[in-house]
Amino acid sequence: MSIFSAFNQLSSKINNAFSNVSSVSSTINNFTSGLNRTTSLIKNFDTSGGFSNTFGQISNIAGSMKNNIGQVDSIISRGGNLAQAGAALRMIGNSAQQVGYNAAPPTRTISKAIISSNITAANDADWRVRISVPTILSQDSVVLAPLVGTNNSMVFPFTPTVLVSNSANYSQVQPVHTNFPYNSYENSQVDAFTITGEFVNESTDDGQYFIAALHFLRSATKMFYGGDDATTGLPPVVCRLSGYGQHVLNDIPVVITNFTTDLPNDVDYIRCVVDGKENFVPSMATITVTATPQYARRSQAKFSLTDFSKGGFVGKPEGFV
Numbered sequence: 001m002s003i004f005s006a007f008n009q010l011s012s013k014i015n016n017a018f019s020n021v022s023s024v025s026s027t028i029n030n031f032t033s034g035l036n037r038t039t040s041l042i043k044n045f046d047t048s049g050g051f052s053n054t055f056g057q058i059s060n061i062a063g064s065m066k067n068n069i070g071q072v073d074s075i076i077s078r079g080g081n082l083a084q085a086g087a088a089l090r091m092i093g094n095s096a097q098q099v100g101y102n103a104a105p106p107t108r109t110i111s112k113a114i115i116s117s118n119i120t121a122a123n124d125a126d127w128r129v130r131i132s133v134p135t136i137l138s139q140d141s142v143v144l145a146p147l148v149g150t151n152n153s154m155v156f157p158f159t160p161t162v163l164v165s166n167s168a169n170y171s172q173v174q175p176v177h178t179n180f181p182y183n184s185y186e187n188s189q190v191d192a193f194t195i196t197g198e199f200v201n202e203s204t205d206d207g208q209y210f211i212a213a214l215h216f217l218r219s220a221t222k223m224f225y226g227g228d229d230a231t232t233g234l235p236p237v238v239c240r241l242s243g244y245g246q247h248v249l250n251d252i253p254v255v256i257t258n259f260t261t262d263l264p265n266d267v268d269y270i271r272c273v274v275d276g277k278e279n280f281v282p283s284m285a286t287i288t289v290t291a292t293p294q295y296a297r298r299s300q301a302k303f304s305l306t307d308f309s310k311g312g313f314v315g316k317p318e319g320f321v
Helices: 003-018 021-043 050-077 082-096 204-220 297-301 305-309
Strands: 130-132 153-155 161-163 166-173 182-190 193-200 239-243 249-261 269-274 277-282 284-293
Touching: 153 204, 193 204, 204 249, 204 269, 204 277, 204 284, 277 284
Parallel strands: none
Antiparallel strands: 130 153, 130 239, 161 193, 166 182, 193 284, 239 249, 249 284, 269 277
């Protein structure tokens, strides 16, 4: 009996015996997955050991699927129940994915997200808007050294425009024959902050700081990939946004979700050297950063609206706003 013939008979018998459309659909999907894997092996025979190795793998997949299809056919012929057929169907799915008997799940390690340790980075005497730079990025970095000089943070040198938004989400309930809908509360959220600031570069130091800010934003929007095994696979860093005092931007934990800058053609460019390499930066440029609040579950568990309304979280590490 060919694989395709066995599959067609299996589909017909499952339909007739159990009228379970979802099971048939699942079987078709698993079988198609096996065929797709076979096609992929054929296309890539030259990089996986040649014809003999490729056809050997195809034969193994086809043989395993044929055996499992035969087991399901036998179960149905003997009047087996739906649970038994379902177990056999799962075996077909395992075969299509080349998962053998008693296969153990892959080892999974849980890693803690890297959060900026500069919770108190804001200087009471310096109320400029700033985004803290986690030490894991700035440590031993020649490019980011200028940011270390401003309390390990990216400071907007001129007063930026900051868009602050909070939302309470409701869904409307509209009963028949009523004039006014009812609003059913769903959740609340602190929306993303949009920060737009000017950078004026008139000296080498200004140029190096602009490049450091640009490089930091590029780094903060990337995950840890490759390199040290202790950090491989971790998401982008969590920073802290502060400015204008603790009652305005209160060391808020944020992730950088987007940033833009311009390199205009109607301004002068000045030369600056970073890490021994020559660069040219515009004498005036605009950087726009989108920072989205990132509150940990443990921090949210500590939230109390009564304490919040009294200012109880001002200056605290949770950074509620």
